[in-house]
Amino acid sequence: MRVALFVTCVNDALFPATGIATVTLLERLGVTVDFPAAQTCCGQPQFNSGYRRAAEGLVRHTARAFAAYEYVVTPSGSCAAMVREQYPRLGETSLPKRTYELTEFLVDVLHITDVGAYFPHTVTYHPSCHGLRTLGLGDRPRRLLHAVKGLELRELPGADECCGFGGTFAVKNADVSVAMGQDKVRSAVSTRADVLCAADNSCLTHLGGLIRRQQEPLRPLHIAEILSATEQHPYLPAELTR
């Protein structure tokens, strides 16, 4: 099977390790991965900020970049939600049907929940809002994590509450955003897990920024990086420290 990786602009520029992990994971599962170099941003920041025309340009651009692919896989719940929910309203109806968030692709298309990963750490999972409510990912990410050898999953209290990132909300309403994030970090710390995992690096940029500012003993980590780790090629914190 051949898929196009839609790495997303945030991962491309700030979290290449997530993109690399996604490629590693998919290839290990026998999938051929392409990276159409024309891809950039799905247009969500523009759309959500009220710049509809700017967003429409990026919608057309993104649709063209992935026109040749039957499966487009992205390690971001919120970008997948943008394509799936908003693209039809912005005039693009084909790409939404071919776009899958990573955990959705693994569970629904490949029908795999045990990806053969190894990660000997305690993990708590934050289900980002767009994955949870817009895409309806349900327990897919947690099922995948549950099957990881050595991983102990700790339930996150108040898991379904927003972390407070919200794109430009994080700067336009910085005080409320930070207050929400602090509560989320507090609840993650209360699980005493080593790792705070999510399927969206935008939430983790915000939460990671708080964790580092407050010097909490918690490592924010994208689910792809956990699922890509194996006993032969374990996750090496030093290598990917951010």
Add this chain to the structure above:
Amino acid sequence: MSDTFLGMPAFPQAARVALHNTTLRANLRHATHTIRAKRAQAVAELSDWEQLRDAGRQIKDHTLRHLDRYLIQLEQAVTESGGTVHWAVDADDANRIVADLVKATGESEVVKVKSMATQEIGLNEALAAEGITAYETDLAELIVQLGDDRPSHILVPAIHRNRAEIRAIFTSEMAAWGRAAPDGLTDSPGDLAEAARLHLREKFLRARVAISGANFMVAETGTLVVVESEGNGRMCLTLPRTLISVVGVEKVVPTWRDLEVFLQTLPRLSTAERMNPYTSMWTGTVDGDGPQDFHLVLLDNGRTDVLADAVGRQALRCIRCSACLNVCPVYERAGGHAYGSVYPGPIGAILTPQLRGTTSAIDASLPFASSLCGACYEVCPVAIDIPEVLVHLRERVVDQSGAGHRTESIAMAAVSWALRHPSVLATAERLATTTRALHPRRPPGVRAWTAGRELPELPAQSFRDWWKENHR
């Protein structure tokens, strides 16, 4: 990020003040989390919740599509059953109609049933200017009125107060409004309720005029419906001689049968009860029973403008259950007052800018007072897609923006252009990563971010470049 960014001014500043009030934050957190859990339980009991939600949405959409027809039908039915219907185009109009009606009775006091519409038009203040005192009889409204405060929640206007604060307000303020609080009043819920009961009983027995709103109006029969928990509404709706109801035009439903849906969803979503304690329904007047003089003031006050907006009009489906407030993480932290309107929380953020327009700083900032997490849409019993309307209103604010907002528009256009040209993006990324050692820790443009958070560290190489090196 400069201060000219859209949505920066009013809400964020008001929210900052609220965030620093630790008592308020604790009160709100406790109250919203308690209601949230109970509501989830009450809804989980319904096997047909999704169908009820869909039916509620459809009934409201149908009614709004034929609003003209149903309002005329309602007027006819109310008139035939002995009531008088008045049409108020805006707040001033409605206030004048009500003040004239009260003056015609020769009374200078009225009792009030909790009503959002009369809050919206500032009726109490307008009546006061005419020498008429309006007494709020809902417990929470009473707390707000005695405390010379503003409501901060649709259903629980005093949600920002805890028991100790309420005790203090009762003790110091009740005497000036009527019967004083009992000596040695404690802050136990039972004691506080009893103090309110004694204080209000006098008012019910004396009042000759009552003012209410309504949760629903049935077009086919001309029946008005008030749904409440305390019984104060029942007192006001039955004891006085004259009853004046001020109701937004969107509260009409076509048939009696339609109430079947809303009387199931409203109590569960608002107070997490299977059924609310008091549902009062009245149709015009009946000789020798209840008010002998009934006036219905139908209020537009911007609603027909909202109706004209194909995306925004869904806000008119709202049945004011307040479930969206209770699940909203922003409301929980910012509190109701930060929204600068009697309609706070997610529904306020989409309703206020539509009713009042987006010209003032606060109204233009409301569509941005959301992380778009979607929790409100998920719980709404009439399926109002609040995030969709928020984004729609952001477009309106951006489109109307003047010189002050140009910085953001230009930046957005530049970024969007670069994003349509991947080679430009790759160069920019490379430039950023190779110069990353030179970046200041706190560039002035990202102050809002770094006030509470660290910036992400730039990686040595973008994914794009890694792919080029390793996968071709």
